[in-house]
Amino acid sequence: MIRVTLPAHLRKLAHVDGEVKLDVEGQVTQRAVLDALEARYPMLRGTIRDQVTQKRRAFVRFFACQEDLSHEPPDAPLPDAVATGAEPLMIVGAIAGG
Amino acid sequence: MSGVRVLVGTRKGAFILTSDAKRERWDISSPHFAGWEIYHLKGSPADPNRLYASQSSSWFGQIIQRSDDGGKTWHQPGTPPGEPTTTPDGTPKGESNKFVYDTSPETGKPLTTHQWYDGTPHPWEFKRVWHLEPSLTDPDTVYAGVEDAALFRSRDGGQSWQELAGLRGHGSGPFWQPGAGGMCLHTIILDPSNRDRIFIAISSAGAFRTDDAGKTWQPINRGLHSLYIPNPTAEVGHCVHRIAMNRSRPDVLFMQKHWDVMRSDDAGESWHEISGNLPTDFGFAIDVHAHEPNTIYVVPIKSDSEHFPPDGKLRVYRSRTGGNEWEALTKGLPQNDCYVNVLRDAMAVDSVDKCGVYFGTTGGQVYASADGGDSWAPIVRDLPAVVSVEVQTLP
Numbered sequence: 073m074i075r076v077t078l079p080a081h082l083r084k085l086a087h088v089d090g091e092v093k094l095d096v097e098g099q100v101t102q103r104a105v106l107d108a109l110e111a112r113y114p115m116l117r118g119t120i121r122d123q124v125t126q127k128r129r130a131f132v133r134f135f136a137c138q139e140d141l142s143h144e145p146p147d148a149p150l151p152d153a154v155a156t157g158a159e160p161l162m163i164v165g166a167i168a169g170g
Numbered sequence: 171m172s173g174v175r176v177l178v179g180t181r182k183g184a185f186i187l188t189s190d191a192k193r194e195r196w197d198i199s200s201p202h203f204a205g206w207e208i209y210h211l212k213g214s215p216a217d218p219n220r221l222y223a224s225q226s227s228s229w230f231g232q233i234i235q236r237s238d239d240g241g242k243t244w245h246q247p248g249t250p251p252g253e254p255t256t257t258p259d260g261t262p263k264g265e266s267n268k269f270v271y272d273t274s275p276e277t278g279k280p281l282t283t284h285q286w287y288d289g290t291p292h293p294w295e296f297k298r299v300w301h302l303e304p305s306l307t308d309p310d311t312v313y314a315g316v317e318d319a320a321l322f323r324s325r326d327g328g329q330s331w332q333e334l335a336g337l338r339g340h341g342s343g344p345f346w347q348p349g350a351g352g353m354c355l356h357t358i359i360l361d362p363s364n365r366d367r368i369f370i371a372i373s374s375a376g377a378f379r380t381d382d383a384g385k386t387w388q389p390i391n392r393g394l395h396s397l398y399i400p401n402p403t404a405e406v407g408h409c410v411h412r413i414a415m416n417r418s419r420p421d422v423l424f425m426q427k428h429w430d431v432m433r434s435d436d437a438g439e440s441w442h443e444i445s446g447n448l449p450t451d452f453g454f455a456i457d458v459h460a461h462e463p464n465t466i467y468v469v470p471i472k473s474d475s476e477h478f479p480p481d482g483k484l485r486v487y488r489s490r491t492g493g494n495e496w497e498a499l500t501k502g503l504p505q506n507d508c509y510v511n512v513l514r515d516a517m518a519v520d521s522v523d524k525c526g527v528y529f530g531t532t533g534g535q536v537y538a539s540a541d542g543g544d545s546w547a548p549i550v551r552d553l554p555a556v557v558s559v560e561v562q563t564l565p
Contacts, residue, residue: 079229079230081205081206081227081229081230082230085230085233085246114249114265115233115246115249117265117267117268118231118232118267118268119230119231119233119267120230122231123265123267123268123270124270129229129230129231131228131229132229132230165229165230166229
């Protein structure tokens with residue numbers, strides 16, 4: 073079970089409270105987690121990554137285990153602690169605009 | 171007539187104001203989509219309970235919202251409230267925020283480049299929906315004007331969108347350039363007398379018209395004169411801010427250009443200036459009286475760098491002669507130390523017998539006049555910066 077935290081605006085769009093828990097088959101990567109997230113909550117398509125290019129939106133960041141994973145390749149394995157559900161993958165709106 | 175509904179888009183949410191036909195007392199909703207930029211929301215002329223809203227943010231991109239009950243509840247099209255978002259086999263019911271430029275060989279146009287601010291080529295990138303224009307006859311058909319400039323249409327109530335690629339593919343596309351707010355398609359006018367005719371305007375490419383329901387387009391900028399482009403009378407490149415039409419006279423168009431207020435009497439084939447005695451002919455908003463097709467309204471703004479009213483006086487100017495002769499309307503509007511702006515989509519009229527006129531400011535006020543502009547009062551005064559104002563006259 074993968075745990076994902078979403079920014080407040082996206083929780084509201086997805087009609088969820090608190091963490092999202094997802095089943096991810098195979099290797100646990102950014103892409104696999106986002107695929108599973110968007111399959112469960114299609115209203116989030118396009119809000120985290122571009123619908124066509126699949127590139128992360130510029131003001132969205134991925135953190136886990138006190139590391140910034142935003143610039144990791146989308147098919148790189150996420151930390152074991154995320155894959156085992158010990159730690160969440162945090163999807164965060166970048167602080168911008170003051 | 172039961173009343174009037176005013177739809178207000180702001181930098182931090184949408185608000186819906188309602189009143190009876192007297193338009194003296196207003197109920198104001200709590201914010202919808204709080205925290206998001208609402209560039210535009212508009213009701214269907216064919217079904218006043220059907221509303222569409224463009225919700226966007228720099229963080230999370232574009233969302234399309236729809237209401238089927240006059241704004242009481244909203245949902246992303248394809249996902250009715252309380253229902254699963256996917257079909258039993260897991261397929262998403264809708265992809266209402268997917269705006270993809272059409273590059274298919276059959277219907278699309280290759281994505282080349284447009285010009286960047288400095289004239290260098292720049293790739294086309296979807297950013298947001300600026301304007302939603304519901305069909306005059308079908309609640310499920312709605313047009314979207316987007317940045318980077320293109321026109322999309324949905325025929326399934328906003329669940330999916332297809333580009334009318336003939337516009338972006340017009341031969342002039344590589345020469346279009348963004349205005350200060352981005353390269354946006356901000357004006358969509360559907361001709362009530364000819365279902366195949368649509369007018370659109372782009373900052374800063376100019377105005378275009380289709381006479382075949384969007385397959386092909388022609389620029390309609392003859393007569394415009396813009397000193398900020400290399401050839402002031404070029405076919406494209408003009409920063410048109412807004413176009414308005416009275417439904418009873420669809421060949422007559424009024425335009426607020428970056429500078430200059432213009433008029434066309436031949437569906438855009440040619441334009442002539444009607445700025446007349448305005449204190450400044452820069453501005454964004456323009457609209458036409460619902461029952462008097464020669465009565466038009468503008469809000470003069472000092473200049474393209476000083477986006478506030480001249481002399482700190484917020485004045486609507488009205489012409490009852492179709493232009494050139496303008497009178498300042500000041501009763502009820504601040505005449506000292508007022509430095510707000512009125513953006514291009516932030517003025518609208520109702521069609522109550524005594525036409526109401528409405529406009530919103532970047533200071534968060536929405537002013538209304540229930541007497542055609544003779545007197546004004548704020549119907550709400552402390553909203554976030556107002557981006558758009560639309561009005562529904564309810565049956």
